[in-house]
Every structure is written in structure tokens, then in C-alpha cells.
Amino acid sequence: xxxxxxxxxxxxxxxxxxxxxxxxxxxxxxxxxxxxxxxxxxxxxxxxxxxxxxxxxxxxxxxxxxxxxxxxxxxxxxxxxxxxxxxxxxxxxxxxxxxxxxxxxxxxxxxxxxxxxxxxxxxxxxxxxxxxxxxxxxxxxxxxxxxxxxxxxxxxxxxxxxxxxxxxxxxxxxxxxxxxxxxxxxxxxxxxxxxxxxxxxxxxxxxxxxxxxxxxxxxxxxxxxxxxxxxxxxxxxxxxxxxxxxxxxxxxxxxxxxxxxxxxxxxxxxxxxxxxxxxxxxxxxxxxxxxxxxxxxxxxxxxxxxxxxxxxxxxxxxxxxxxxxxxxxxxxxxxxxxxxxxxx
Ligand SMILES: [Zn+2]
Ligand SMILES: [Zn+2]
Numbered sequence: 001x002x003x004x005x006x007x008x009x010x011x012x013x014x015x016x017x018x019x020x021x022x023x024x025x026x027x028x029x030x031x032x033x034x035x036x037x038x039x040x041x042x043x044x045x046x047x048x049x050x051x052x053x054x055x056x057x058x059x060x061x062x063x064x065x066x067x068x069x070x071x072x073x074x075x076x077x078x079x080x081x082x083x084x085x086x087x088x089x090x091x092x093x094x095x096x097x098x099x100x101x102x103x104x105x106x107x108x109x110x111x112x113x114x115x116x117x118x119x120x121x122x123x124x125x126x127x128x129x130x131x132x133x134x135x136x137x138x139x140x141x142x143x144x145x146x147x148x149x150x151x152x153x154x155x156x157x158x159x160x161x162x163x164x165x166x167x168x169x170x171x172x173x174x175x176x177x178x179x180x181x182x183x184x185x186x187x188x189x190x191x192x193x194x195x196x197x198x199x200x201x202x203x204x205x206x207x208x209x210x211x212x213x214x215x216x217x218x219x220x221x222x223x224x225x226x227x228x229x230x231x232x233x234x235x236x237x238x239x240x241x242x243x244x245x246x247x248x249x250x251x252x253x254x255x256x257x258x259x260x261x262x263x264x265x266x267x268x269x270x271x272x273x274x275x276x277x278x279x280x281x282x283x284x285x286x287x288x289x290x291x292x293x294x295x296x297x298x299x300x301x302x303x304x305x306x307x308x309x310x311x312x313x314x315x316x317x318x319x320x321x322x323x324x325x326x327x328x329x330x331x332x333x334x335x336x337x338x339x340x341x342x343x344x
């Protein structure tokens with residue numbers, strides 16, 4: 001069957017032929033319908049992930065997987081034809097973090113699908129039954145691909161880690177795949193929320209959804225702080241993770257407030273920007289991926305119309321290099337999706 005794989009870092013992904021996956025007990029065989037392309041895939045294909053040196057090539061990336069169930073073992077565990085999304089960390093269930101219920105922080109995963117293990121840029125794969133979430137009928141497969149990562153990651157950062165809620169104020173920095181959904185989720189909680197980005201097309205995409213989105217410059221930052229009755233906003237969600245965005249977060253957050261770091265740039269060396277983090281008890285909180293139950297609540301927000309999936313386009317598997325190049329050049333609104341099975 002077809003797959004697109006990294007064969008050499010920095011080179012375009014190449015079409016390769018791989019063996020059919022074999023169904024085994026506790027798994028589902030999926031036809032991959034669509035697969036989102038995330039900035040992690042850019043970093044993986046360019047050899048810029050922490051694990052890149054030890055990764056065996058060729059490697060098939062792709063972790064935002066939407067598929068259709070072909071068969072399960074035991075038979076009928078999920079009906080054939082059901083559309084599902086796959087949670088990309090298959091936890092060991094034995095480590096201390098797994099035992100505490102944090103699948104997202106498993107220290108010894110069976111598979112980190114699409115990252116250190118083969119991912120979804122291929123026709124079929126097998127996934128453990130308990131890593132699958134059924135996609136509601138009113139979300140099509142192109143919209144569904146980024147549910148697990150772009151939407152789920154945004155949900156955990158905003159709701160669980162950020163504790164953004166009605167009556168609070170929040171700023172989302174970076175309106176890419178995670179940020180544009182984080183902004184909508186924050187609004188759905190009833191919080192007053194502003195999104196910031198440097199890219200006008202991303203700002204326009206947020207404005208089209210009737211969100212408050214602005215260009216991130218000094219005047220705008222000052223205006224946001226002035227606009228609040230306290231000295232800054234309650235929560236800042238940094239979806240970019242560069243030194244300059246952490247500095248912006250420091251300028252925006254009120255004393256006693258909270259900065260949630262979701263994005264991370266592997267080139268920047270983080271240092272806390274100011275003594276405020278101690279003297280004004282600012283909390284700096286990391287947020288990684290999502291838990292399965294959070295994901296299901298996030299998907300419900302989409303199914304119920306509170307959040308709209310922002311997807312740039314679906315394109316054929318052979319065109320994955322164009323998707324990666326677009327993402328690298330900053331030419332993607334929301335997420336871009338590979339239409340592996342040609343469903344669109
Ligand atoms: Zn992703
Ligand atoms: Zn574990």
C-alpha cells in the first residue's frame with residue numbers, strides 16, 4: 001500500500017510501498033481517510049525533533065488521523081464503517097504517569113504515532129481500540145483530521161491547564177492550528193478573549209468567525225492591558241513558544257495570573273522574562289496534548305456548533321510535500337489536511 005515517508009532529513013518526503021498492517025487482538029484496522037499536517041510534521045521531516053538523531057528512516061509521519069473502521073478484533077467491537085479519530089500516544093499503562101491517569105505524559109509509550117513510530121501518511125493502519133474516538137456524523141473527515149491534535153491540544157490548554165472560564169479574561173498568542181481553535185474554545189467558556197497574531201490572513205480568519213483578533217504590536221498589547229480593570233489579563237495562552245511571545249505574555253498577564261505554554265520552538269532557549277514570575281506570583285504552566293475524556297468534550301463543542309474547525313484544504317497524499325512547504329512558509333490558515341482516501 002501507499003505511504004509517504006521521510007527518507008532523508010531536509011529532502012521531500014518520498015512515496016514508498018509498505019506492507020499491509022495486520023489486525024491483532026485489541027486493535028482496529030482502519031482505512032485512513034484523512035490526516036492533518038502539523039508543525040511537528042515539518043520538524044520531524046526536517047530532522048529537528050529531539051528524537052531525530054535516533055529515528056530510523058524511512059519514517060512515515062502524520063499523527064492527526066481520521067479513519068474508517070474496516071475490521072476489529074474482537075469482531076464488532078466498533079461497527080465496520082464507523083468514522084473515528086486516533087489518539088496518537090499509545091501509553092504503556094505501567095509507568096508512574098500512566099498509573100496517575102496522564103496518558104499524555106507516558107514516559108515509555110508503546111507508540112508515539114507519527115512522531116517516533118510510523119504515522120498516518122498511508123492507506124491503512126491498525127490502532128488500539130481504546131485509542132479511538134467516534135466522530136459525530138455532522139463533522140466530515142476533512143474537518144475531523146485535526147480534532148485530536150489541533151482541537152484537543154487547544155482544549156486542554158484553555159480549559160484544563162488555563163482554567164479559562166466565564167468571567168475571566170484571556171489572550172491567545174498565535175492563531176495557527178492550535179490557536180484559532182483555542183480562541184473559539186475560550187469564547188465558548190464565556191470568557192472575554194482576544195487573539196493575537198503577526199499574520200493578517202490568520203487574523204482575518206478569526207475575524208470571519210466573529211472573534212476578537214488583532215495584530216500583535218506594542219500599541220495593541222498596551223491597549224489590552226489598559227482595557228482591563230486589573231493590571232492585565234487573567235490567562236495568556238502562548239501557542240507559539242518563542243522568546244518574544246513569552247515576553248509578550250509577561251507584559252499581558254496580571255499579577256497572580258497564569259501563562260500557559262503550548263507551543264514550543266526548539267531553537268529558542270527559554271528563560272523567564274522578568275522577576276515578576278516570583279514577585280507577582282505569575283504561574284507559568286506547560287500543556288501537552290490532551291486526555292481522551294477532554295478530547296471527547298472538545299469534539300462535542302464542534303458537533304454542537306460552538307467551535308468551527310478551521311481547515312485550509314484537503315489535498316492528495318502525493319501532495320504532502322506542498323502541505324509541508326506551505327506550513328513552513330506560514331501560508332496555512334488553521335490546519336491543512338491530507339485527503340488520503342480522496343473523500344472530499
Ligand atoms: Zn499535531
Ligand atoms: Zn506510561
